[in-house]
Amino acid sequence: MGKSEQTWRNGISRRQALAGLASFMASSPLLHAQRDPWPLGPHRRFLGFDEMRDVFDFEPLFRANVPLSIYDYTAHGTESEFTLYRNRDAFDWVQLVSGGGVDPDTVDTTTELYGRTMPSPIMLAPTARQRDCHPEGELGMHRAATTVGATMIVSNVSSFRFPEIAEAAEGPLWFQRYATEQMGPNEEVLGMAQEAGAETIVVTIDQQASFYERDLHVRHTGGRARTVTRRTPQNPPNPYRVGAGRLWYTWELFDALKPMCEVPILAKGILTGEGAKKCLDYGVEGIIVSNHGGRGIDYGPSSLEVLEEVVDAVGGQVPVIIDSGFRRGSDALKALALGADAVCYGRATRWGLGAFGEPGAQKVLEILNAELKQAMAAAGVKSIAEIDRSIVKTNFP
Numbered sequence: 001m002g003k004s005e006q007t008w009r010n011g012i013s014r015r016q017a018l019a020g021l022a023s024f025m026a027s028s029p030l031l032h033a034q035r036d037p038w039p040l041g042p043h044r045r046f047l048g049f050d051e052m053r054d055v056f057d058f059e060p061l062f063r064a065n066v067p068l069s070i071y072d073y074t075a076h077g078t079e080s081e082f083t084l085y086r087n088r089d090a091f092d093w094v095q096l097v098s099g100g101g102v103d104p105d106t107v108d109t110t111t112e113l114y115g116r117t118m119p120s121p122i123m124l125a126p127t128a129r130q131r132d133c134h135p136e137g138e139l140g141m142h143r144a145a146t147t148v149g150a151t152m153i154v155s156n157v158s159s160f161r162f163p164e165i166a167e168a169a170e171g172p173l174w175f176q177r178y179a180t181e182q183m184g185p186n187e188e189v190l191g192m193a194q195e196a197g198a199e200t201i202v203v204t205i206d207q208q209a210s211f212y213e214r215d216l217h218v219r220h221t222g223g224r225a226r227t228v229t230r231r232t233p234q235n236p237p238n239p240y241r242v243g244a245g246r247l248w249y250t251w252e253l254f255d256a257l258k259p260m261c262e263v264p265i266l267a268k269g270i271l272t273g274e275g276a277k278k279c280l281d282y283g284v285e286g287i288i289v290s291n292h293g294g295r296g297i298d299y300g301p302s303s304l305e306v307l308e309e310v311v312d313a314v315g316g317q318v319p320v321i322i323d324s325g326f327r328r329g330s331d332a333l334k335a336l337a338l339g340a341d342a343v344c345y346g347r348a349t350r351w352g353l354g355a356f357g358e359p360g361a362q363k364v365l366e367i368l369n370a371e372l373k374q375a376m377a378a379a380g381v382k383s384i385a386e387i388d389r390s391i392v393k394t395n396f397p
């Protein structure tokens with residue numbers, strides 16, 4: 001037997017060597033730190049607070065921080081989500097015309113709505129259950145809005161009661177209501193909100209039958225979709241998210257609600273000039289052009305492309321506010337140029353809150369306001385009053 005053959009026979013086998021190495025590694029304290037919970041996926045670094053540059057930067061952090069069901073609830077639109085995406089596409093169809101020659105530091109975004117001076121026309125849309133995004137919920141959101149002077153619309157389905165939210169900070173609050181068919185609860189809730197300082201009442205009249213396929217697939221829990229309407233005698237079985245509770249709305253609703261309001265009453269969810277005129281007929285004092293962020297009827301238009309139709313129908317009689325798909329400050333400028341008086345941001349504010357709590361929501365609003373100033377400067381306008389139709393060109397399909 002040759003020397004090398006002797007070595008093979010008497011030395012440890014390759015298998016033994018590997019087994020020895022493996023058991024050494026398994027007992028090494030160094031390696032314990034690298035076991036679960038890290039997945040084997042590619043390494044990705046999340047941006048830190050100081051690295052947030054635009055609103056989109058907050059979205060992956062929001063997604064990482066909340067359970068997937070909460071993420072889906074915030075992200076989803078109806079059915080094939082055509083309108084959800086169209087809301088974003090619409091901004092590609094509006095060009096800003098460069099004006100030039102204005103220093104952003106000299107741009108003034110101050111405006112006025114219902115007798116209140118606002119540092120910016122950028123507002124917070126009502127979105128439900130904000131404690132799902134962050135333990136501070138609406139309390140943190142209100143504090144963030146107050147710090148930047150933004151007006152917050154508080155949802156009817158908030159995680160905290162309206163008076164608690166109102167006490168969390170000093171800033172202006174509006175209250176949004178999904179009216180009930182029985183008028184007693186409306187009277188009670190609207191009274192409570194106005195007593196606690198709501199400066200307007202926003203009545204949401206869209207979202208009557210939404211079908212959220214993303215949730216119905218329940219791809220992450222394997223359980224039952226939580227948004228399917230519960231079967232009760234009052235609520236017959238149907239696959240839609242919104243049950244019979246909201247299917248009865250008629251324009252006469254405003255006849256019933258107006259006497260309950262000592263503050264201006266607005267309608268949220270208008271998408272046609274005809275709808276806007278109806279609002280005026282029924283004494284509505286403000287209109288929010290909205291498709292609920294693509295969560296109402298699918299294959300409807302983006303709110304931006306119908307804005308001018310609504311503005312023309314209203315003829316300056318009441319303020320026109322818009323939401324759905326807004327993510328940048330320049331988006332707000334496009335809407336202001338097409339006749340809006342103010343712009344609401346929904347998901348963007350939730351991303352900020354979910355990513356970093358109150359400071360995150362504050363930063364989102366600060367970024368949006370800074371972007372609006374930049375865009376106004378680039379378009380050559382120094383104040384909200386100077387914004388007009390001439391700074392945009394539209395190319396809606």
Ligand SMILES: Cc1cc2nc3c(=O)[nH]c(=O)nc-3n(C[C@H](O)[C@H](O)[C@H](O)COP(=O)(O)O)c2cc1C
Pocket residue numbers: 073074075087125126127128155156157176204268290291292293294323324325326344345346347348
């Ligand atoms: C998670 C979520 C919850 C919402 N909850 C409400 C609500 O309680 N009341 C309401 O009037 N609108 C609600 N909306 C609609 C928003 O007020 C707003 O119309 C929409 O978010 C605007 O679109 P955007 O998210 O693209 O900005 C909600 C929207 C989202 C995304």
